[in-house]
Amino acid sequence: MRLAILIVSLLLSTLYSGQTSIQKINLTAGEFNVGFRHYTINDSTRSYRIHNEFNNQLIYRPIPISIWYPATIEDSISKQLTVLDYLEVLKEEEEWENLPDYFLLDWFPYLWNTPENKAHLSERVNAFADPEFIDGHFPVVVYAPSYQASSIENFALFEYLASKGFVVISSPSRGTDTRLLEGGTTKDMETQSRDVEFLLNEIHSYKNIDSEKVALMGYSFGGLANAVTVMKNKNIRAIVSLDGTERYKYAVLEKSPYFDLDKFTIPYVHFAQKEIPEEILNIDNIPAELNYKFQFYDSLKYSNAYSYKFHDLTHSYFSSFGVLFANRDKRQDKSDDEIMTSYNLLSEHALQFLNATLKNDENSNAYIENSPDKNGFSENLISKKEKKANTIEFNYKYFNDLAFNQDYQDLIPLYEKTLAKYPNLQLEEGMLNTLGLRFSFDPLKFQQGINVFLLALHIYPDSSNLYDSLAEAYFYNKDFKNAISNYKMSLELNPENQNAIDRLKQLDK
Incomplete structure (x- = not known):
């Protein structure tokens, strides 16, 4: 149930192995070197149980935190990370810290044990282990992962944003009482929202983070948790949704005691998956309305809202894990090259939106307001709609x-x-x-x-x-x-x- 509360059936049938690499994604790094840290803080206001220990012993809720940031790199002491180093974090978050590395691709089924995926493990990434922050005061993106997923699931995007002058901070999506969620319930959403709020507090411990310039970003179920978080917190400046579940599970959002669309007043962008083919809708018993219904977007009144559809991306490929590790569904998935090109384009649009909303960059503002063709992209690749906020009654x-x-x-x-x-x-x-x-x-x-x-x-x-x-x-x-x-x-x-x-x-x- 890793990536697919909604679209799991798309991932389980007629699969084939992809062949990709971090280099082929071709995200052009910015001016900053990238540092990465991972650590755990306990939330003493909530209790938790280690699922795999099969006992009733309660501990304070552990919040594993991954953070990417503009860094000062010293060649003599700074270690450049590999994909395998990131998966060490995954083992800790999945509560299998002592799992031998050679079991990784067999143990976690969403990674898939293929020769192509084994080759990813030794690939070097752009981040370095625990260097010093570079001097500066940087805007921050607080990330909420997909259903029961890791803080590092979108590491290539995070490194890209950090190289462009952002800090990205993330924690895993985990259940209220144990690692396991209930199934995408309102309770699961509220739990993840509280974890996001924990990170919103954690950013104040960093002198290099500008806590007045905060955006939320979420993928799949994380988008749903972020939507309700915005309704509870006034200090968030923008929100980015990577095929967020607020599009698919609006009823879950409505059940929150904090649900109030009048409090959702910040710029919002939703990046959506391609049209699901009719054949798959019928065979996999998927509601056809997933292709066209977007009640959350349609109901927003006081937010400048943007909705993009990426015609070469299915749901799995809105994360680095998906692009690199997920097997392909030959009934609808595009080629590896097309998937990587669109993931690159997704990352570019996320950057431009964050530059516009957190840095007030004029060129990025123009980019976001332009139609895709004016930015040089065919509508066969990406399409867009937008709506402007109604004027709030000023009281x-x-x-x-x-x-x-x-x-x-x-x-x-x-x-x-x-x-x-x-x-x-x-x-x-x-x-x-x-x-x-x-x-x-x-x-x-x-x-x-x-x-x-x-x-x-x-x-x-x-x-x-x-x-x-x-x-x-x-x-x-x-x-x-x-x-x-x-x-x-x-x-x-x-x-x-x-x-x-x-x-x-x-x-x-």
Whole structure:
């Protein structure tokens, strides 16, 4: 059940061996050398059991972490990795750390023991083992693997992105209680989403990661987990889906208690597999709607969304593991050369989207907005559709986010600028009054509270209550001169304000 909650039948019949190599994928590295680290951290908030030990002993949930990053390489001490080195990580994540290497291709059925796959093991990859980060502040891609898959399943893509100035961090897809998932349930999705959130926290431990520039990327089931993660987290800037299951299992997403499409407001790109031939739909009993139905994409309202279809890629080939190790289905798979060309193209489009959304690169923005033919690609190779986000109704919460981002300074110019763009913006007097008092009673935020009251009085200049609250703020902070002045202003507007009368008597004494 490794890659195929949805499309497993496509992988199980009429197979033949492919012949590929990392070099033939032909991903052109960028300016940075690539470092790779792997380590494990325990999540003490969750319990877990090692499935293969067949006991009831619980441990803290282990989170294996793989990270690719721009690195400084010293020839004398830096070891260039091979595919076999990556598969050592796979053994650990599959909880078979002591498995002899010669069993690898027999033990994990999705690798397939063929002469071609054995040849991959000695291939050198572009990453080096555990060098130092290069100086810099890099955007980060947090990756969620496919169903029950490894953190390294897309290592060629990760190395490519790291060479272009991104950090990529990933952990395996594993079940709630053990290594095994339940079968693609909402519970499985929520568990993987929590693992993604663990990584979102882990990135803060790296000084070379720009935690303000974060994208999620997921393949197959990982796309589903990422979709719900975006609905729970505001600090994600973009999302990349590699034939994500949110296209196929929308009902699983809807069952999440966090499901709220109105909170999905960031740029989204989905890269989809080729059309499944009618013959296979019929023989393998696959619903025909998988070829055309995309309820998640169609339901998005507030996201700039892009949907690409790669006409030479079936589902398995959206990962490095699939391109290199998966046997081919001769009923529908293209040639190895066509698969590798399209995987290269997939990687290029993912890079361009990340450059556009995390680095605001103008050329990449143009690339993403262009049709494939304008970028030099035949529609026989790739096709595209897109939709622009509807305008979000701008309310006081969004204004408060803007105010927060500038530490509640210069609020009146901010309000006037925002009102010009969103004429229907309404900041309620009561909300501003409550917020102002909340800040004013905090010694560390007194000035922010005063700023909120000054904005409130700019909008509601005849409010006796606001002057009274501003006076209370000054009184609480022992600025009695300003307190007296504002109590008097409150009384001018409402001579029956008993609080102002009592406070002025108290201050007069």
